[in-house]
Amino acid sequence: MFQIKPILSMLMRNKSGPLLLLIQIILSVAIVANASFIITERVGLMARESGIAESEVFDLTIYNFDDAIVANEQNLIDVEIIRNLDGVKAATSTSMTPLSGGGWSSNFSHGSSEEDRKDTPSSAIYYGDEKMISTLGIQLIEGRNFYPDEVSSGGPELATLAIVSADFAKDTFGDESAVGQVMYRGNIGDQPMKIIGVVERLQGAWVDHDNLNRSVILNVELASSFTRFLVRADESAIADLKEAIPAALHKEHPNRVVRGFKTISEHRNNVYRNHELMATVLSMMVVLLLLITSLGLAGMVMFNIERRTKQIGTRRALGAKKRDIISFFLVENYLLCLTGGLLGGLIAVLLGQQLMSLYSLPKLELVYPIATVAGLLVLTTIAVILPAQKAAKISPAIATRSV
Numbered sequence: 001m002f003q004i005k006p007i008l009s010m011l012m013r014n015k016s017g018p019l020l021l022l023i024q025i026i027l028s029v030a031i032v033a034n035a036s037f038i039i040t041e042r043v044g045l046m047a048r049e050s051g052i053a054e055s056e057v058f059d060l061t062i063y064n065f066d067d068a069i070v071a072n073e074q075n076l077i078d079v080e081i082i083r084n085l086d087g088v089k090a091a092t093s094t095s096m097t098p099l100s101g102g103g104w105s106s107n108f109s110h111g112s113s114e115e116d117r118k119d120t121p122s123s124a125i126y127y128g129d130e131k132m133i134s135t136l137g138i139q140l141i142e143g144r145n146f147y148p149d150e151v152s153s154g155g156p157e158l159a160t161l162a163i164v165s166a167d168f169a170k171d172t173f174g175d176e177s178a179v180g181q182v183m184y185r186g187n188i189g190d191q192p193m194k195i196i197g198v199v200e201r202l203q204g205a206w207v208d209h210d211n212l213n214r215s216v217i218l219n220v221e222l223a224s225s226f227t228r229f230l231v232r233a234d235e236s237a238i239a240d241l242k243e244a245i246p247a248a249l250h251k252e253h254p255n256r257v258v259r260g261f262k263t264i265s266e267h268r269n270n271v272y273r274n275h276e277l278m279a280t281v282l283s284m285m286v287v288l289l290l291l292i293t294s295l296g297l298a299g300m301v302m303f304n305i306e307r308r309t310k311q312i313g314t315r316r317a318l319g320a321k322k323r324d325i326i327s328f329f330l331v332e333n334y335l336l337c338l339t340g341g342l343l344g345g346l347i348a349v350l351l352g353q354q355l356m357s358l359y360s361l362p363k364l365e366l367v368y369p370i371a372t373v374a375g376l377l378v379l380t381t382i383a384v385i386l387p388a389q390k391a392a393k394i395s396p397a398i399a400t401r402s403v
Helices: 004-013 016-046 071-082 132-136 167-171 235-254 264-271 273-307 309-317 322-359 367-392
Strands: 057-065 088-094 123-127 138-143 153-156 160-163 182-186 192-199 215-218 221-222 226-233 254-265
Touching: 004 309, 016 273, 016 322, 057 235, 071 088, 071 153, 071 182, 071 221, 071 226, 071 235, 088 123, 088 167, 132 226, 138 235, 153 322, 167 192, 167 215, 192 215, 192 235, 215 264, 215 322, 226 235, 254 264, 264 273, 264 367, 273 309, 273 322, 309 322, 322 367
Parallel strands: 123 215, 153 221, 160 192
Antiparallel strands: 057 226, 057 254, 088 226, 138 192, 160 215, 182 192
């Protein structure tokens, strides 16, 4: 029925066209499979939940340039001013903004002595008070929050308590509960910090690092002339607060600069912009490659119809039905696609291994080359069937007429 032998014979008779098309299919499968894998990986990265009420939380920075200002006292005054404004749900000072691309990170250690000391994975560090959890909108799933009298104002060395993310707890202590564990900044015995709570999810600032979901909140309001605040407010009130907050702070003390006012959602868009651009460009490339390959096959079929008009007419005169003519060109297409798909799939795997070693990408899953070949078969079927139907309508009398 499929008459593969005459199809192969016809392809071998005119090798250049099918060979060029075969090379195009091989390259298309290899490139499209890896590009689709990268697109999926990037989209997956961008879809990761931060655990934060992103559209309600924004940050701002205050720079006090008056030498008469006492930093820790002024920070306490400023945060109370912000909390008392209409529309504000919660506010806290902080060492960094989630998903901002910059901030604090460190390793800790834990154990009972130098001999059994273990280093924790690198994690983002948030310094803040008892309002940090409610400001970010994150969920406490184990233990408790800081009490107000447990929060110190000053430098990082004052930290004695910690609240950690579930990922930090899992990566550090495994199945053992993190609550009640003690970790240290530096060597065993240096600045012990007791873990009193675990939050479900809290991302750091660096979306391209493997420590994104490992975060630690420490019970210190950092005191300096440059202070960052996080504010959670009703979405409808954020626009007004961008004017109300500077006005209220300058009214209390005019000698400072207040700037920022960017929501976590805006920070997310900025920090993932390169990932989004890469996914967009690769998507366009995938569409173009598949389209060009489909058009190439359609063009080859149309060329073959013109070249084989007499032959097609002869087959029609000998009793070939329209569906036989259509299946002839479809089988020819499938032979090229499957051969090119098999070779392209092997090249795709080899290319994926190179990308994995050079750019630390995950291993290419076989489903991507298989899906690429399947998609190519569907597209080329659509591209080939229209000219094939045209060929099936050739009249035996016209086709066999002498010119």
